Amino acid sequence: MSERFSPKVIPLVDARPRPLAVPDTWLEPGSRMTANGLVSDTLGRNLRDLRISVTDRCNFRCNYCMPKEVFDKNYPYLPHASLLSFEEITRIAQQFINHGVQKIRLTGGEPLLRKNIEVLIEKLAALRTLEGQPLDLTLTTNGALLARMAKSLKAAGLQRVTVSLDGLDDAVFRRMNDVDFPVADVLAGIHAARDAGLGPIKINMVVKRGTNDQEILPMLRHFKGSGMVLRFIEYMDVGATNGWRMHDVVPSAEVIQRIRAEMPLLALEPANPGETAQRWGFADAAGTYDRQAGEIGVISSVTQAFCSDCNRARLSTEGRLYLCLFANQGYDLRSLLRREASDADLASAIGHIWSGRADRYSELRGAMAADTGSGARRVEMSYIGG
Numbered sequence: 001m002s003e004r005f006s007p008k009v010i011p012l013v014d015a016r017p018r019p020l021a022v023p024d025t026w027l028e029p030g031s032r033m034t035a036n037g038l039v040s041d042t043l044g045r046n047l048r049d050l051r052i053s054v055t056d057r058c059n060f061r062c063n064y065c066m067p068k069e070v071f072d073k074n075y076p077y078l079p080h081a082s083l084l085s086f087e088e089i090t091r092i093a094q095q096f097i098n099h100g101v102q103k104i105r106l107t108g109g110e111p112l113l114r115k116n117i118e119v120l121i122e123k124l125a126a127l128r129t130l131e132g133q134p135l136d137l138t139l140t141t142n143g144a145l146l147a148r149m150a151k152s153l154k155a156a157g158l159q160r161v162t163v164s165l166d167g168l169d170d171a172v173f174r175r176m177n178d179v180d181f182p183v184a185d186v187l188a189g190i191h192a193a194r195d196a197g198l199g200p201i202k203i204n205m206v207v208k209r210g211t212n213d214q215e216i217l218p219m220l221r222h223f224k225g226s227g228m229v230l231r232f233i234e235y236m237d238v239g240a241t242n243g244w245r246m247h248d249v250v251p252s253a254e255v256i257q258r259i260r261a262e263m264p265l266l267a268l269e270p271a272n273p274g275e276t277a278q279r280w281g282f283a284d285a286a287g288t289y290d291r292q293a294g295e296i297g298v299i300s301s302v303t304q305a306f307c308s309d310c311n312r313a314r315l316s317t318e319g320r321l322y323l324c325l326f327a328n329q330g331y332d333l334r335s336l337l338r339r340e341a342s343d344a345d346l347a348s349a350i351g352h353i354w355s356g357r358a359d360r361y362s363e364l365r366g367a368m369a370a371d372t373g374s375g376a377r378r379v380e381m382s383y384i385g386g
């Protein structure tokens with residue numbers, strides 16, 4: 001029985017939940033919040049990382065994110081007019097920076113499908129953090145268009161990329177992306193990014209039991225010593241369409257165990273606050289960290305939640321602000337923009353939204369189950385980016 005038909009995939013008429021409106025009271029002089037880089041949420045988490053989805057379209061149909069049965073030619077993708085323009089994205093990004101954001105990640109769908117994305121990257125690269133530093137400006141891609149675009153992305157001001165690659169075995173990879181796209185072309189994109197100076201490059205592999213977990217060691221051997229950081233991601237119950245089952249999850253502890261059966265690893269300290277990956281370094285014969293061989297990461301949203309220092313906000317391609325990857329509703333910032341709200345209005349709205357945040361889905365997964373009682377389904381990852 002082929003993989004695609006085992007879990008129950010749920011076709012949806014329209015996956016996007018209704019947005020929450022920004023109350024006018026948040027913009028009134030008496031309750032306006034100004035941006036000073038210190039806003040924190042109800043769990044004391046600052047706002048440091050903004051993920052911006054620039055399209056809801058993709059040229060892959062990875063079955064853990066955009067199953068073909070749902071995201072087919074009849075799926076109601078967003079009309080161009082409803083997408084935030086590059087000017088609108090840049091205006092909103094500036095207000096997030098004023099609240100303390102230091103890192104912006106461009107996502108999708110597949111962000112390289114957004115026409116003239118280099119123009120947006122140039123605008124964002126010109127922005128500075130509150131400390132006057134360049135932003136940490138990065139992008140997550142499936143690599144399909146990277147070979148062609150790496151140089152222009154770098155020239156526009158992009159600093160680094162994260163490339164999704166779920167296996168080296170062509171048959172396995174084609175089955176995962178479900179559009180028959182060859183591994184060789186993604187590897188060519190990764191090399192073009194390296195040659196263009198888009199680094200350090202991270203490689204994300206979503207591990208699904210019985211589908212591509214046999215690729216863990218081949219991927220590891222391939223990227224060891226390459227200077228790139230391979231991360232193994234636990235298969236997640238994102239959205240409401242991928243038919244997720246715990247049975248298909250390979251816990252990160254098992255991934256590490258499998259690797260250690262072949263080669264020694266040692267745990268490394270987190271590189272940044274709020275980092276999603278646990279770092280493991282390759283060990284040399286003396287048992288110390290072998291920098292030449294490099295490191296790997298595991299991202300364990302299912303078995304080892306990391307919500308306690310989650311400092312990430314997500315902006316959908318039509319300007320809705322989501323506070324968690326597993327959220328079911330977002331705040332509509334586009335309406336504010338298009339009714340010509342001031343920058344101070346935008347800043348106040350973002351401040352109020354973040355300071356009211358209490359999200360920690362991965363910590364509460366069991367209890368929160370499929371629905372959070374508001375009736376809205378979890379938002380699709382292809383809509384707000386991973």
Ligand code: SF4
Nearest residue numbers: 307310324325360362
């Ligand atoms: S589950 Fe939500 S709150 Fe927790 S780490 Fe992920 S995005 Fe952050």
